Amino acid sequence: MELVTPVAGALARALLGPVGARIGQVVLGPAERRALEKACRAALERAVGDLREEGATREEADHVLGLLQRLMEEVEPEDMPLFAPLRAPDPSVAAAPPGTGGEPGAPDTERTGAVLVWRQAAERAGQDPDTFPMAFDHLVERLFAHMRAEVTEAAATLGSPLFPRVALTRLERLDTSFRALVAAVHTAAAPLIPLAEPLRQTLDTAREVCRTSRRAFVTPDLLLALLSIPYGRTAACFDSVRPALADTVRHMLQRYLTTTEFGPFHPFDWAERADVQHARGQAARDGAPVVSDAHLLLGVLEGESATNLQLARWLGPDHGKLRRAALAAARGAPPAAGTPGTVFGDGDPFPP
Numbered sequence: 001m002e003l004v005t006p007v008a009g010a011l012a013r014a015l016l017g018p019v020g021a022r023i024g025q026v027v028l029g030p031a032e033r034r035a036l037e038k039a040c041r042a043a044l045e046r047a048v049g050d051l052r053e054e055g056a057t058r059e060e061a062d063h064v065l066g067l068l069q070r071l072m073e074e075v076e077p078e079d080m081p082l083f084a085p086l087r088a089p090d091p092s093v094a095a096a097p098p099g100t101g102g103e104p105g106a107p108d109t110e111r112t113g114a115v116l117v118w119r120q121a122a123e124r125a126g127q128d129p130d131t132f133p134m135a136f137d138h139l140v141e142r143l144f145a146h147m148r149a150e151v152t153e154a155a156a157t158l159g160s161p162l163f164p165r166v167a168l169t170r171l172e173r174l175d176t177s178f179r180a181l182v183a184a185v186h187t188a189a190a191p192l193i194p195l196a197e198p199l200r201q202t203l204d205t206a207r208e209v210c211r212t213s214r215r216a217f218v219t220p221d222l223l224l225a226l227l228s229i230p231y232g233r234t235a236a237c238f239d240s241v242r243p244a245l246a247d248t249v250r251h252m253l254q255r256y257l258t259t260t261e262f263g264p265f266h267p268f269d270w271a272e273r274a275d276v277q278h279a280r281g282q283a284a285r286d287g288a289p290v291v292s293d294a295h296l297l298l299g300v301l302e303g304e305s306a307t308n309l310q311l312a313r314w315l316g317p318d319h320g321k322l323r324r325a326a327l328a329a330a331r332g333a334p335p336a337a338g339t340p341g342t343v344f345g346d347g348d349p350f351p352p
Helices: 004-027 030-053 058-074 108-124 134-157 162-187 199-213 219-227 234-241 245-259 274-286 293-301 306-315 318-330
Strands: none
Touching: 004 030, 004 058, 004 162, 030 058, 030 134, 058 134, 134 162, 199 219, 219 234, 219 245, 219 293, 219 306, 234 245, 234 293, 234 318, 274 293, 274 318, 293 306, 293 318, 306 318
C-alpha cells in the first residue's frame, strides 16, 4: 500500500495539468495542492479497499497500483488526447472498433486517440495492455467513482476559483481516457467468448418456443430462462436478496408472458442483444472462458430494458443488492444465502 501516495500525487498532477502547473504558484497554493492530493489518496484507499473486500490479495492490489503509477508517469497531461482539442485521426492508424471506449456519443477521434496514447504508455512501461490483470478494470471503475466524491467535496471547501474548474473538468476527461483504455483491452476478446452450457441450450429452447408460437422474444423470456437453468446461479442470486424471491419473480414472469400480447417473432442471433454483449464484456473483464448465467443476469440488471427499469422500481434498494450478488456470482463467489423462514410475524417482512 506504499504505492498509494505516489499514485495519488501523479493523479493530482494530472488533474492540475499544464495550466495548473503554470499558474498554480499564484492561484493554487500549497494548501490547495495538498487538499487535492489528499482527495486522490482517499479515493485510492477506498478503491483498493473495495478490491480487497472482493477478494483481491495485497500483492494483486499492489500490482495494479504499480501499473497505474507507471501509466501516470509515462503520460504527460498535455499529451493526453482528452485533455487537448480534438485532432484529425491519423489515416495510417486503424480506428478503434465501435464501443471501445469514451462516453456515449464521444467522437471516434477522441476514443481512438485516448486508446492509442494509453496503450503506448503501457507498452513503454513494460506492460502488455492485452494482459492487464482483472483487478485493473475494477480499480479504475471504483477509483473514479470515489474520486468524484472526494474531489467534489474538496472543491466545495476551497476558496480558489481555479480549483473546481480545472480539477473537476479534467477529472471527467481523465475518467473517460482510462475507461477508453479498459474497454479497448477487452473489446477484441469479448465477442469470442461462448455462452456456457446449459445456458446456451436453455436460451435456444426459449427462443424456439417463441419462434414456433410466432410471438416476439422479449427480455422477460430471457430472465425466465435464466431462472430455469439447472444448477445455475440466477435463482440463488435472487434468493440471497429476499427468501423465495426467485419463485416470486418466476411466477410473475410466467403470468406476464401468458397474459400479454406481443408482436410477431423476428429471427435474431444472441450476439445481437445488448444484454449478451454486456455479459460477454463482463466475462472478458473477469477472464472467464465462458459466459455464465450470472454474467447474463448482470447484463440484464445493468441494461436499459423496460423489464429492468420496472424490476428496479419494484425492488427498490434491493435491486442494487441483486446486482452485487450477480457480480459476485459471475466472479465465482456463491451468493450469500438469505435467512430462511419468516422472521417478523406472518406477513412478508420485506414487501416490494
